[in-house]
Amino acid sequence: MKAVVFLGEGKLDIRSYPDPVPGPDEVVIRMKASGMCGSDLHHLNGALRTGSELVIEGHEPCGVVEIVGEAVRPSEAKVGDRVMVHHYDGCRTCRYCRSGWTQYCPNARTVFGGLDGDGGHADFMKVPAHTLIKLPDSLSFKTGAAISCGTGTAFGAIKRVALSADETVAVFGQGPVGLSATMLAKAFGARVIAVDVEPARLDMAKHFGADYVVDARKNDPVAAIRALTRNGEGADKSIECSANVVVRRQAVEAVRPWGTACMVGVFGKVEFDSEELIHAHKTVVGSLTFSKNQQEDCAQFVAEHRLDVESLFTNEFRLDEAERAYELFGQRKIGKGVFIFD
Structure with a gap:
């Protein structure tokens, strides 16, 4: 063979x-x-x-x-x-x-x-x-x-954050795993905000059901997500699929107090201000396959x-x-x- x-x-x-x-x-x-x-x-x-x-x-x-x-x-x-x-x-x-x-x-x-x-x-x-x-x-x-x-990994992340149909989830990175997360989250009934820097990937995110897309080259994704959520608080959940240290921080900052951010992209560091975790009572989790x-x-x-x-x-x-x-x-x-x- x-x-x-x-x-x-x-x-x-x-x-x-x-x-x-x-x-x-x-x-x-x-x-x-x-x-x-x-x-x-x-x-x-x-x-x-x-x-x-x-x-x-x-x-x-x-x-x-x-x-x-x-x-x-x-x-x-x-x-x-x-x-x-x-x-x-x-x-x-x-x-x-x-x-x-x-x-x-x-x-x-x-x-x-x-x-x-x-x-x-x-x-x-x-x-x-x-x-x-x-x-x-x-x-x-x-x-x-x-x-x-890839798609199974996205499904595992959605289960990890216990996503429900009445929640808003921000998916950072619209590669194959992120696009799968966008598609699956929409099928779960959630409101989906897709974030990426590539217009072609954002177009695919729309095709797979994203309610909103954010071009992170042109807009501050944290501010954009807050503007799209109730009282400007941020998303209920976020799923980070890029493994970029800056994007990982944004995925934490973009969720509301008591919200949950899930790190899916492998390798590299996860860095964010301790106030996000402690004062805002946020939960940060990882999910491997x-x-x-x-x-x-x-x-x-x-x-x-x-x-x-x-x-x-x-x-x-x-x-x-x-x-x-x-x-x-x-x-x-x-x-x-x-x-x-x-």
Whole structure:
């Protein structure tokens, strides 16, 4: 099979590997869609890697079960099942693994597609059967790939702040995760204010249901959000998806007293005045991806509300176009990309 590996320092390679063979509790998936994620760029542009340090990339996998291991129960997986993958494994016995938050396993954590486990940028992917989540029949494989990281991450953040239909939420950053948050928050019934510096992304935010958009190049987003909210107090909740230290501070300042700001963009610092936290009684939380249960809930929510998650993808590629795909992605010349397979 063909597969994409990141060598570091901006270099990648397309290599041939033997087709995977499942262990007793594993399955092999024939890939149908494997999404590109902004966090891929951290791995692509990191330190040089060789030998055993190399893994097959891609942590937004979706496909069809091709082979099942001899110990896999039919209730877990059958040949032909359409599936997503919760792209983590762990010890399977700690409280985090048992509650579906495998990414926090302190004993034996594996992250498929970008850290220490082979991912979905390949013709086939081998994973433990317990990581599989059935893809609703009404959802496309590309939609399943989006839910497997970016859209699922947005769903997890909305759950983290306990967003309700009578609230206003400001979503900072309208990349794939932010646009997903805008779409999902609107489907939850909330009033949505989308913030970004790119006119094209703000136009997409309108398409996905934002009630208001704020161009942060032209307007102070904190002042603009306050002007759009009751008594100028600010939004009830905010979701920050850019990982920019200035924007993170704005996401805290833009919520009302007793409001909640959620940090989703990874890496970097979070800095704000202590008065925002103490005197204004605000809550600042972080949210890393989602639990296995939330991924399943997200898929059901998208299916029930008939949300057009697939349109988050602006470009499709084949595996042999990986170098060009990530060059365009890194230069922000495309939006969200996805590798598709026959």
